[in-house]
Amino acid sequence: MARCLFCVEEMKVVLTWRSLLLKKEAMTICERCEGKLKKLAGETCSICSRELDKNYRIEDLCLDCVRWEKDKKWSGYLSINISLFHYNEFLKDMIAKYKYRGDYALAEAFVPFLKDKLKDMNFDLVTFIPLSNERLMERGFNQAQALTDLLGLNTVELLTRLHTEKQSKKSREERISLPQVFQVTKPDLLKQKSILIVDDIYTTGSTLRHAAKALKTAGATEVSSITLAR
Amino acid sequence: METTISSPPFSPELQNHLTGRLLLASEIPFSPAIISDQIKHGYVSVTSGVKCVNGQYNCVRCGNQNSALFYTFPCKICNQDCTYCRACIMMGRVSECAKLYGWIGPDLKFAVPDKVMSWDGTLTSGQQTASDCVVEAVKRKGELLVWAVCGAGKTEVLFAGIEAGLLAGKRICMATPRTDVVLELSPRLKRAFPAIEVSSLYGGSEERSKASPLTVSTTHQLFRFSEAFDVVIIDEVDAFPYSIDDSLHYAVNKSKKPSATTIYLTATPSKQMQRSYRSGKLQAVTIPARYHHKPIPVPEMKWSGNWQKQYLQKKIPPVIASWVSERLQQKIPLLLFFPSIQVMEQVIPLFQTLSPKLETVHSQHPERKERVQALRNGEVPGLLTTTILERGVTIERLDVAVIGAEHEVFSESALVQIAGRVGRSFTYPTGTITFFHYGKSKAMVEAIYHIQMMNKEAWKRGLLDG
Ligand SMILES: [Zn+2]
Ligand SMILES: [Zn+2]
Ligand SMILES: [Zn+2]
Ligand SMILES: [Zn+2]
Secondary structure: OOEOOOOOOEOOOOOOHHHHHOOOOOOOOOHHHHHHOOEOOOOEOOOOOOEOOOOOEEOOEEHHHHHHHHOOOOOOOOOEEEEEEOOOHHHHHHHHHHHHOOOHHHHHHHHHHHHHHHOOOOOOEEEEOOOOHHHHHHHOOOHHHHHHHHHOOOEOOOEEEOOOOOHHHOOHHHHHHOOOOEEEOOHHHHOOOEEEEEEEEOOOOHHHHHHHHHHHHOOOOEEEEEEEEO | OOOOOOOOOOOHHHHHHHOOEOEEHHHOOOOHHHHHHHHHOOOEEEEEOEEEEOOEEEEOOOOOOOHHHEEEEEEOOOOEEEEEEOOOHHHOOOEOOOEEEEEOOOOOOOOOOOOOOOOOOOOOHHHHHHHHHHHHHHHHOEEEEEEEOOOOOOOHHHHHHHHHHHHOOOOEEEEEOOHHHHHHHHHHHHHHOOOOOEEEEOOOOOHHHOOOOEEEEEHHHHHHEOOOEEEEEEEOOOOOOOOOOHHHHHHHHHHEEEEEEEEEEEOOOOHHHHHHHHOOOOOEEEEOOOOOOOOOOOOEEEEOOOHHHHHHOOOOOHHHHHHHHHHHHOOOOEEEEOOOHHHHHHHHHHHOOOOOOOEEEOOOOOOHHHHHHHHHOOOOOEEEEOHHHOOOOOOOOOEEEEEOOOOOOOOHHHHHHHHOOOOOOOOOOOOOEEEEEOOOOHHHHHHHHHHHHHHHHHHHOOOOOO
C-alpha cells in the first residue's frame, strides 16, 4: 500500500486510461497534498514566471525583471526561469522539512512536476546552485542537487561558492552588489553549451543571476533555470 | 559528588545535560572537543541512530521498524549511501552516520531537601485509598492503574507518591499525550513541591536542557530520553495520540529505568487494560466517586430518527430541537457533540435559528479557548463541537447532548469522557447527558453500563452522600 510521501496518508493508486495515455509520472504525494500546491498560472512574467499583476508590470515583464534588465551589469544573463509553484505556507512547510529537517525523500515528491516542465525546455547541460561546505556538512545533501540526481539528467557540478555568509541577512542592494558569489570550476565543459540551473526557490532572483553571469562569462551560450517555488 | 584523584575529570555541565538522554550532536551545546574528551574517558556513550540488523532497519530514537519510513540517500557527511528515519525526522535527522550520545559517567544526584511538599489539602476517602496505593507502588516498583472517574480529583492522589519518591532520591516523570495537560499540571506541581525543580517539556518549550528530579512532559518529548526515570506516571493514557501511536509507547518505555515504577492514570482505560486488570495481571485501584460525593449523571438514550436525512431537509429532529430550546429558555449552558466537523458546519445555520448566538468549536479553531470561556461566562448560550472537547473542559451547570451517538467516532471511552463533562462542580453536582441516536450502538450501551458500575461501586464503598 502506497503512502503519501509528505502527510503519510494512505493513497489509492489509480491507473486511468488518461494517465496511461499521457504517460503521466506516478505521483508520490496524495491528491490532498497535491491540491495544496498552487501552480503558477495565468499571465506570467516571461523571464521569471511571476504571475503578472496589472500594477506591477511593463508589457510581459514584472517590474523586478524590468529593473534587472535595465541594469547593464545584469541584463541578458538569465534567459528564463521556470518556477512550478507559489511559495505558499504549504510549500514552505514542505521545503522546510525537505532541506532544513533533511528529509531527502521529499525530492521524490517534486520530481514528477519537474519532469513535466522540463519536457518543454531546451538545454545541453544541467547544473545546480551549490551550498557552502559548512551547510553541506550540516544537511548532508544539497537540496538542488538531490533534485537533479533523481531527475536522472546529465548533471555536472559547474559552480562553487566564494562566500559563506547567510544570504538572507543581506538586503537586496547588498546582494546585488556582491562582486562574485560563484566561481566556475569546469569552464572547458560549458563552452558553446546552453545550461539549465536547478534550485529550490526563486526569491529575488539574485542568486540565479549571479550564477548565470558566472556561467556566461565562462563561455556558456545561454542560461536558464528551474525552481520549485517562486 | 566525590571524585577520586585517579579518575579523570568529568564535565558536570555535560553530565547534567546528557543524564538520562540520548541526543544528537546538534542537541548538545558543548564543543566537539569536550564531547570527544568525555567519550575517551568513558563518560559518554556513542551509538548509531539507525541500525541495520538482519536487513531490517530500526531507529534507536523512535523505535520505527517500518521499512517504508526509512530512506537511503547519498550522504555527504559520511560519503556513502546512508539510511535515515523519516518517522521522527521533525526532531532532527537520525541516520546511520548520525550518532546519539548518552551519559554513562558518574551518576547525577539531585539535592533534595528534607521537606519537599507544601500541599496540605485533604483527600476524600476514595482518593486516600488510591493515594496509599500510589505510595506503595512507588516504593514497590512495577505497574499500577489508577482508574478514577472524571471529576474524581486524580492529581492530588499522586502527591504523596511523588513526595515519597523524591525523598527516596528518585527521578519522576509525569507524562501525558496532551500539551494542554502539561501546561495545567506544571504550575500545580510547582506549587505543591516549591523546593524542587520541576521541568516542563512540550513542543516549543524551552526548559529542554535542565535535568530535574521532577519532569512534566508530553509523551512525545520522551523520545529524547533513555533510562532516565525511576517513576513514570502517564496521565490520560487512553488519549490520542498515545492510544494509537506505538512509537510513543516505545518512547515512554525507553525513558524508564529497567527497575522503574509505572503508574497509569485514566477515567477510561482501554479494553486491553481493563482485561489485564480483571485477570489480575495489572494492579489497579479505582476511585469510583467524584470529589463532591455525588453520583455521575447517567446518560439517557433518545431516538432521534434519521438525523442525517432530516438535516439534509434542513430540519432539526424535533426531540433535539426541543431539548435545545428548553435549555436556551432556562439559560442552562449546553454542549452538543457531533460526529464530524463537516456535519457540524452543515447544521450550525439550522441551530442558529433557535438562537443566533450558538457557535461551533473544533480542533482547527484558533479561538477554541476563547469560545469555551465565552460559554463559561454566559456570553454564549451553547456550543456545537466534536470529540475535541471530550476531555478537560469544566463548565458549571452544563447539560450535554451527543447527536448521532451511534457513530463510530463515539467509542465507549469517548462517550464516558463526554458524560464526564456534566455535574462536575460542588455547587451544581447534577445535570443531564443525552445520547440522541438512530439505533443504539454497543459503545453507547457499554458507556452507560460503565458509569452505572462506577456509581454502584461508589455506593458500595460508601463514597457517596446518602
Ligand atoms: Zn499527502
Ligand atoms: Zn519577472
Ligand atoms: Zn526515528
Ligand atoms: Zn551519512
